[in-house]
Amino acid sequence: MLEVVYGQTRKHVIASRVVDVLNQAGVAGTLYIAYPVLATADDRIDVDALLVGPEHGLIAFMFADLVPNGGDLEGWREIQLEQDRLYFAIQNNLSRHESLRSGRELAVKVQTVTIFPSEPHTPKEITGAFLSAEAIAGWIGSLPPLRSDLLRPLQSALQRLTNIKPIKKRANVTRAKSRGSILKKIEREIANLDQWQKRAAIESPDGPQRIRGLAGSGKTVVLALKAAYLHTQHPDWRIAVTFHSRALYQQITDFIRRFSFEHLNDEPNWENLRVLHAWGGTDRSGVYTEIAAACEAEPRDFLYAKTRFGRSDAFAGACSELLALTSGRQITPLYDAVLIDEAQDLPPSFFQLVYRFTKHPKRIVWAYDELQKLSEAAMPSMGELFGSDEKGEPYFQLANPIGQPRQDIVLPVCYRNTPWALTLAHALGFGIYRNGGLVQHFDEPSLWTEVGYRLVQGQLSPGEKVQLERDPSSYPSYFKDLIHPDDAVISMTFKNQEEQANWVAESIEKNLGEDELEIDDILIVLPDAYLARKQAGVLIEALLKRGINSHLAGVTTSRDQIFSKTSVAIANIHRSKGNEAPMVYVVNSNHCFSGYELSTLRNIIFTGITRSRAWIRVCGYGPEMEQLEAEIGKLRENNFKLVFKLPSAKDLGKLRMIHRERTADEKTRIRKAEQGLKEFLETWQRGDLAIENLPPELRTRLSQLLSSEGKEEAEDEDSE
Amino acid sequence: MKTPSSLTGEIRQFLELLLLSEIALYVNPVVVRPLGKGITRITWCSTSGIGLLFRRKFATIDDYCGWLEANAFSAILYDGSIIQISYDFLGTDIIGHRLAYYPCPFELDRELILTEPILDVVSLYRGKDDALINLRTPIRFDYDPHAGREGHPITHLTILTSACRWAVAAPLSLGHFCRFIFRHFYPHLWDVHDFLRQWPQHLGVRTITELDEGTLHVACMR
Numbered sequence: 053m054l055e056v057v058y059g060q061t062r063k064h065v066i067a068s069r070v071v072d073v074l075n076q077a078g079v080a081g082t083l084y085i086a087y088p089v090l091a092t093a094d095d096r097i098d099v100d101a102l103l104v105g106p107e108h109g110l111i112a113f114m115f116a117d118l119v120p121n122g123g124d125l126e127g128w129r130e131i132q133l134e135q136d137r138l139y140f141a142i143q144n145n146l147s148r149h150e151s152l153r154s155g156r157e158l159a160v161k162v163q164t165v166t167i168f169p170s171e172p173h174t175p176k177e178i179t180g181a182f183l184s185a186e187a188i189a190g191w192i193g194s195l196p197p198l199r200s201d202l203l204r205p206l207q208s209a210l211q212r213l214t215n216i217k218p219i220k221k222r223a224n225v226t227r228a229k230s231r232g233s234i235l236k237k238i239e240r241e242i243a244n245l246d247q248w249q250k251r252a253a254i255e256s257p258d259g260p261q262r263i264r265g266l267a268g269s270g271k272t273v274v275l276a277l278k279a280a281y282l283h284t285q286h287p288d289w290r291i292a293v294t295f296h297s298r299a300l301y302q303q304i305t306d307f308i309r310r311f312s313f314e315h316l317n318d319e320p321n322w323e324n325l326r327v328l329h330a331w332g333g334t335d336r337s338g339v340y341t342e343i344a345a346a347c348e349a350e351p352r353d354f355l356y357a358k359t360r361f362g363r364s365d366a367f368a369g370a371c372s373e374l375l376a377l378t379s380g381r382q383i384t385p386l387y388d389a390v391l392i393d394e395a396q397d398l399p400p401s402f403f404q405l406v407y408r409f410t411k412h413p414k415r416i417v418w419a420y421d422e423l424q425k426l427s428e429a430a431m432p433s434m435g436e437l438f439g440s441d442e443k444g445e446p447y448f449q450l451a452n453p454i455g456q457p458r459q460d461i462v463l464p465v466c467y468r469n470t471p472w473a474l475t476l477a478h479a480l481g482f483g484i485y486r487n488g489g490l491v492q493h494f495d496e497p498s499l500w501t502e503v504g505y506r507l508v509q510g511q512l513s514p515g516e517k518v519q520l521e522r523d524p525s526s527y528p529s530y531f532k533d534l535i536h537p538d539d540a541v542i543s544m545t546f547k548n549q550e551e552q553a554n555w556v557a558e559s560i561e562k563n564l565g566e567d568e569l570e571i572d573d574i575l576i577v578l579p580d581a582y583l584a585r586k587q588a589g590v591l592i593e594a595l596l597k598r599g600i601n602s603h604l605a606g607v608t609t610s611r612d613q614i615f616s617k618t619s620v621a622i623a624n625i626h627r628s629k630g631n632e633a634p635m636v637y638v639v640n641s642n643h644c645f646s647g648y649e650l651s652t653l654r655n656i657i658f659t660g661i662t663r664s665r666a667w668i669r670v671c672g673y674g675p676e677m678e679q680l681e682a683e684i685g686k687l688r689e690n691n692f693k694l695v696f697k698l699p700s701a702k703d704l705g706k707l708r709m710i711h712r713e714r715t716a717d718e719k720t721r722i723r724k725a726e727q728g729l730k731e732f733l734e735t736w737q738r739g740d741l742a743i744e745n746l747p748p749e750l751r752t753r754l755s756q757l758l759s760s761e762g763k764e765e766a767e768d769e770d771s772e
Numbered sequence: 773m774k775t776p777s778s779l780t781g782e783i784r785q786f787l788e789l790l791l792l793s794e795i796a797l798y799v800n801p802v803v804v805r806p807l808g809k810g811i812t813r814i815t816w817c818s819t820s821g822i823g824l825l826f827r828r829k830f831a832t833i834d835d836y837c838g839w840l841e842a843n844a845f846s847a848i849l850y851d852g853s854i855i856q857i858s859y860d861f862l863g864t865d866i867i868g869h870r871l872a873y874y875p876c877p878f879e880l881d882r883e884l885i886l887t888e889p890i891l892d893v894v895s896l897y898r899g900k901d902d903a904l905i906n907l908r909t910p911i912r913f914d915y916d917p918h919a920g921r922e923g924h925p926i927t928h929l930t931i932l933t934s935a936c937r938w939a940v941a942a943p944l945s946l947g948h949f950c951r952f953i954f955r956h957f958y959p960h961l962w963d964v965h966d967f968l969r970q971w972p973q974h975l976g977v978r979t980i981t982e983l984d985e986g987t988l989h990v991a992c993m994r
Binding site: 749755 | 788789791792793794795797798799801803817840841843848850881882883884886887888889890891892895896897898899900960961963964965966967
């Protein structure tokens, strides 16, 4: 079977003709249309198509627009020269891989061919393969097969938009079965992109494209590589890669730079390939601030927008304001392509702004995972994202037409998490085993299979009872070979924070000792961003007592690297996003069991758990943790299967009302607050309550509220 | 008599109370570091941040941000101001201290600094609107017997410029520093928190010279 990966090409007609011919001939392998550009010492080489397969090895194609006249020997010589350049570029590129060499020679025979729109008559002075599309099948049939042991290393070399991360040496590992040793094996496997990621990175339709995938499925890598790929194909395009968490800036820049050096031996042109925060600030521009500058509008900063629109709607408000300002005005689009990561965290008005300022045919790619959304609003529809016509029909509908790049991609394999951790994250995130019932659910039940679950029992229809488990094809097999589920997931309930901190510190001491983990293999996640600074102290002290340094990431700046070589990283949930570690401790998980805006709380624990690359420890204290642990217990009893009734459309509506929409909850809270304040004032006025009777933090808050700092200063000035 | 261990405990307890009462947003752990020749330093533990201290001009916004970037502080207060507490011991004798208060140069959004990294919040204010800058000087009480000379009293208070050193009669205890800062700059907290008002004071042996005693200086009877 022929797998076709559709990249960005202008030579559509000839490319589709080649695909048809290869399909008809039953050629097996992978055909990359418009393979990423290759660089030689002094030139860049476009590869119109690359075919790799067991029966014929490696063939690089050039697509010519015209057949030169038989007498035009110069024209033919130029074509031959181009083929030679292509040959040497590939030869040089592959020679770097030891696994593809045999002695001093390249073990893979590189074939090159130029395909013409019609049968060429090649002059006898010219050597090489020059064919029409129709003649390919016969020619390929005459090629020698590839040595079977070379196929895998060859594919891996070609997918070498790869080496996503430098592999750790782990020189301290001495025991064969230690956690450090297990990680060493896992890390050897994970360094390459898989076929899904590779396809998603290269496939680029002339229009919008959506990429969905669970945490750890490689969305950020795919977007970064896609941006770099588009940039190498179209150096003159103005491309923006944008995101919500500022922490991603460095990660995305690094990916792009690595890819660019691998292919072009050079830095990308950062003037045209822009890595931009969605908003931007005074120190660095963002998509919003660039657009505002282009419209000669004053860019709004967070302080303004927060005051004007409220904290949670600040960015949405700023974008809407700019949209309104540009509405009906003649504008000049700024970008040829925009790639948006963490789309779940960005408001529809931002998408509409991007849509307006991206050139036709609106190459906007957005990647998201709804369950990592740390706010309440549901993921907007296509109409809300890019607008609708008068009839309410969205301007865009996504489709995956045969023979063309896909517009809607789901990355089904989760590399980061063990299947048990991921199932746990879904069980707690959705509230599958929660006593009060589900907290939230996908709008489409079929998404379960798309994100890598296998239906064990039942039907994926609303109202049906189902049993789901991770499909073995949705995670790398090494997890089952190397890690036992009992050790992959451990949950603990403690009496209080101190007891919890001691256990975490003791476990980490063991991790760093007999487990042979390194200090930056460990991450402690604090779910409550408001209390994280207060709660981190207990953990830091407990670790320090055992001689282990630790730090709370992002106290002073978000630009700090979260991990350190000398200190265990502790991070609140927002700082944890986009990061991962082999051993993750989610502490104070009780915070996520119940409360106001429950779907956000459950998304927080989902996000925390999915930071783990091998082992997850879910800890907490008090009765709420006991109940959360009971949910985890039920998952274990069911052998890490999700057994539950799929919600009907009506149930889904109810879930949104209860756990997402704020109005009812907010009203109750305000009523309670009013009542509390009334009681407080009455008690105070009766003299039954002195400030000394209040807990210290309430004293501080009250004194700040009643503080007359400003007034005193004004009075002093008056008296001078 | 204070020992390194008892003073470490005292500072730790003080910082814990600041955190518990939400006066501090964040406190760094207290650590004891051997400096060699029998000297130990009780100071803040800065395990993150750039770790390098570039000297910046005293009483500038860069100066304030520099300490934060280096994670060199004992506590960040709820308004973004920072406190540094550090003592040096030779055996059981206190032979140096640095007690500093760096007021936040901006009136930061209180809700934002609860969750966002403080320098990220500061960056929203920097260079934007000079009208929002609070002109407040850092206050630093240093005790350094080796550095004593004319114009550089052994114990002194630095304010406004790095060369402005007011003589202080004797080395100060944590209680003195705490009272000075909270009574004068946070009267509303001073009023409601008895631990601030009652933190014990122990004045060290007088270090002030006759010459300095004859000019305006800082002194305390207890």
